[in-house]
Amino acid sequence: MNHSFRLPALFLLTVTVTCCWTSEVQAQLERPTIQDRLESDDANDDGKVSKNEFSGPARLFERLDRDGDGQILIREVIGNMSVRRPANDRNLSSRSPRGVDVKRNVIFGKGGGRDLKMHIVLPESKPSEPLPAYVWIHGGGWQAGSKEGGINQVARIVAEGFVGATIEYRLTGEAPFPAQIEDCKCAIRFLREHADEYGIDPDRIAVGGSSAGGHLVALLGTSGDVEELEGSGGWPDQSSRVQAVVDLYGPTDFSKFVTTKGFESHNREGSPESKLLGGGEVLGNDEGIRRVNPITYIDDDDPPFLIIHGTSDPVVPANQSQLLHKALEDAGVENKLHLIQGAKHGGREFAAPEIRDMITTFLKETLQDPE
Template identity: 85%
Template sequence: MNHSFRLPVLFLLTVTVTCCWTTDVLAQRARPTIKDRLEKDDANDDGKVSKNEFSGPDKLFERLDRDGDGQIDIEEVVGNMPVRRPETVRNSPPSSPRGVEVKRDVVFGKGGGRDLKMHIVLPKSKPSEPLPAYVWIHGGGWQGGSKEGGINQVSRIVTEGFVGATIEYRLTGEAPFPAQIEDCKCAIRFLREHADEYGIDPDRIAVGGSSAGGHLVALLGTSADVKELEGSGGWAEQSSRVQAVVDLYGPTDFSKFVTTKGFESHNRDGSPESKLLGGGEVLGNDEGIRRVNPITYIDEKDPPFLIIHGTDDPVVPANQSQLIHDALESVGVETTLKLIRGAKHGGREFHDPEIRELITTFLKKHLQPSE
């Protein structure tokens, strides 16, 4: 055989195999990259990305919106991607955002007899002093969503000198109110109990959330020491009080919500608000409306609030944020209401550098170490 012919053939085979391997590896890496991108776009953490939230081109949105319902289901899209992943990749833990370490699925208490879990996000470099904590509570109409998207929500804050956490809570398919706020309060008590372990200053805990999560963080802010909402998930000797609240377009007063023009359908049996109250039409359930409303519990000892809402929100009317802002202001609680002109229910406007800086500055201002 002509050896001068064999060498080019071997070279071509080597190049071909190498190129195929490289393409396969890049394909393997594409899957988590796309999921990370979609989770970042998922502003209200409901596990879906609307066209308004999507940061990519319209044609790509239409391709990923498999059932044509105007939303990209993150898990469905990622789960159906034609990517071959070797066992070593498939069984490895999810990667953490740059600059942070994620302790996943830490059990923080019990809800309805089962374990409740959170992800704790720590700075990679160990600080010399305890840090303030920022706890994210996901949205999803109290009936969907998960703690996963919260990792991206808190990671940027963690790199600014915080410890982060993103928590689960029982959804309405499992239990109606007050299960949701009981679980959130249990998470705060757990972090306070384990402050030394995670390098947290127990006197500096802030909460943030969007949509249904915005409602729950507002309720955390106003219902400290309200025993009927504490639950029995654990760490009863600790307080669930928080020191600052970032409320992104959360509902407050359901009676005003469902009578706002264009939002009357939220009154019907089976709406997210109805499910939270345990079923039936919202109007007429006066006690339920009172109990879930963060405004009910407001007093002058409440922590400072930063409230952000889009003026064109088609899911939660902006009057919900105006109502709680006015009520807090009336008793002398420090509150800032930022209405984003033309913004809807989440979306790109809420990722604007100005809004991110507003949140970071608010948290740093109100979680300074005590002298």
């Protein structure tokens, strides 16, 4: 009798073990990796995570901060990790967030004679009608950072009925201003030219960015079709205008920035602001300060802005966002300034549910509501 039940019992045991193993593998594939968490915490997309930005336990931060300088360098952590990877997942770093399809390294134009690339983030299910787009521009003082962290930034917006994109632009080690804004404008023109291919409504394109990226999206918002900033990267028949701007703690007026108490060092040659202007001290370069300032180009035809800044930001003073807010108000441009009391330069306060909801609501109300 025992033999008559051996095969079914073995079969049931095999099925049970297989199901458990499959569930465990699936759970591991869906669980965020350390890289996912670090890229999500990297609020200004400079490739580093500070103690203030880190959302995990303090003891883990100390383990990952190998040289004890108070910063986790993401590429070093990922390079040092020994990860057991499933056979069907050879490159965890190229895995897409759940619910989206990422078209990686799409060439969108030329900058300084080389190809410029973006990642395009699409909903997994093809929509029946064109969707608004949300384009993320990374920070890093115009001298560091990459488009990689932007995938997570736009994925949650894509889930709300958008197409997303995260772009590269020339950093100051390669070229000074206006190379950065020229590349950003080229990306917007590319998306308009290829709107049908990617299911985008060309009349509904929003941009978002943090720190240096916040500066560039503000400049996109106020300088639409300003010829001196367009560049020659491609798609000249298309407009570079955008229809909504999410500016997270971006610089604006360098003359006020570098004379704010506690920020005087930014006036020195070699500061990020100096490098953007092409070198030398910031003060005295009046024309350079004018050209990089989004406030210079404001008029009453500019799109709605959502501006968010921490009151205790030690990198970019909050007066930069306050100046932009006032100038937009004076021009009659719809905008909202939200100051986060005690928040610094990025960090967990900017990933709080109420802030993420504020950004999502702004984008949906601005670009999804029927006219």
